[in-house]
């Protein structure tokens with residue numbers, strides 16, 4: 001049903017998380033466009049609006065998991081912890097929305113159900129579930145990459161007598177786990193964050209693990225005054241370092257190979273990296289993500305750590321990852337994850353030996369037994385990258401449907417545009433390096449590139465930009481090449497490959513050539529008059 005008058009603006013942005021907020025600021029306040037942001041949730045924050053599960057916090061450190069475009073914003077905001085918790089990130093984004101007066105152009109509680117390009121009028125018509133219609137020359141998706149919750153189709157879920165939740169759709173009032181028998185399915189970054197917190201609250205926690213995972217201690221802690229002062233003093237340098245880094249983190253990457261040092265020296269370097277903690281463990285040697293033998297030394301170090309932490313040898317064995325190498329799936333970081341399996345009230349179920357057969361009214365039934373549960377928590381991840389975009393039902397020129405165009409896997413130019421879909425920009429989409437990057441760094445680059453592109457069109461009296469098919473083909477080959485130059489495609493069960501969603505095409509989706517390199521490519525494309533795009 002379509003009701004009401006069509007509401008017209010220059011641009012429509014879908015999503016009010018980190019991406020949508022900054023894109024709105026740029027298009028409205030720097031370019032002077034009229035902009036409408038449509039957001040499905042009842043609040044801003046995107047990922048951080050939805051992910052409120054126990055233990056939810058960012059794996060990037062707070063002082064660089066934030067916008068860098070405004071020095072004033074940076075100076076007036078104080079982070080309390082090394083890794084910000086979900087609530088603190090929401091408060092930060094609320095502050096940004098207020099500070100830049102963004103709310104007046106954001107319409108909450110508005111879920112987009114379709115977007116159609118009109119060739120004759122050269123505009124996009126966006127429809128919402130409530131039947132509203134919006135029209136704009138430019139459509140920008142800022143819907144996130146990990147926002148379509150993946151609840152596995154386990155038979156019997158509807159029959160479960162208790163309550164169940166997906167971590168990415170967490171009830172805002174919270175869940176009381178006291179005196180509850182809780183089952184947690186999934187041991188990715190989310191399950192690994194949630195496990196220790198759930199174990200502390202529940203009467204019993206059963207963790208259902210399909211793939212054992214590597215994890216490095218986060219070493220979270222309060223931001224003390226000394227550290228805050230250091231961050232302020234070094235802010236410009238830290239931001240510059242993040243911009244120039246392969247993953248948007250201001251890490252000092254070692255220039256040494258893990259294979260060029262003695263075993264004793266290597267062990268000492270890994271021990272120091274383990275003590276320091278966090279995602280920067282990867283930076284201990286330059287070739288951990290590039291060379292199988294080098295990576296194996298890191299993988300083995302973590303396997304040994306797991307065995308040294310987990311007291312029960314059988315549990316330790318089941319927790320030891322063997323199916324993939326360290327960080328070839330998104331590497332989690334944790335606070336007492338492995339230690340939690342030493343608690344009396346925690347049980348690990350290895351689904352590789354006893355798969356889940358069904359969910360029954362009283363709990364989860366595996367091949368050999370039934371685990372009675374009051375609550376099931378699905379930490380089973382997302383239909384990553386393509387899921388949120390396909391949910392918008394985007395239709396371009398000549399009746400092209402994005403879902404059909406991407407049936408064999410996503411194709412894009414620079415991860416920013418898709419041939420056949422003029423004036424549509426996809427922030428943090430497949431083909432962009434965003435999910436392999438400290439996200440705000442990728443987001444700022446995307447938003448600025450898109451704003452510059454629209455400014456370029458307007459200054460020249462042009463009204464349409466569309467990626468050329470040959471450019472998208474070439475970019476697809478570059479995405480493949482970049483992935484093959486790393487160890488990332490080796491993890492056959494990773495969501496980078498779409499492997500976690502049954503029936504999804506197995507294509508390595510993110511651009512693995514590094515954020516800084518990607519930024520350079522995008523800058524050259526723009527400087528060359530938007531090479532690979534047709535401008536009209």
Ligand code: NA7
Pocket residue numbers: 146152153185186187188189190191208209210211330351379380381382493495500
């Ligand atoms: P992930 O990383 O996709 O992890 C999901 C976990 O759930 C993973 O251990 C999966 O096992 C498991 N899973 C998925 N489906 C099932 C079924 N059907 N049965 C049992 N276990 C299952 O999602 P997260 O939310 O942890 O993290 C997503 C991103 O958020 C993360 O990378 C950060 O960027 C932030 P599998 O490994 O597929 O065997």
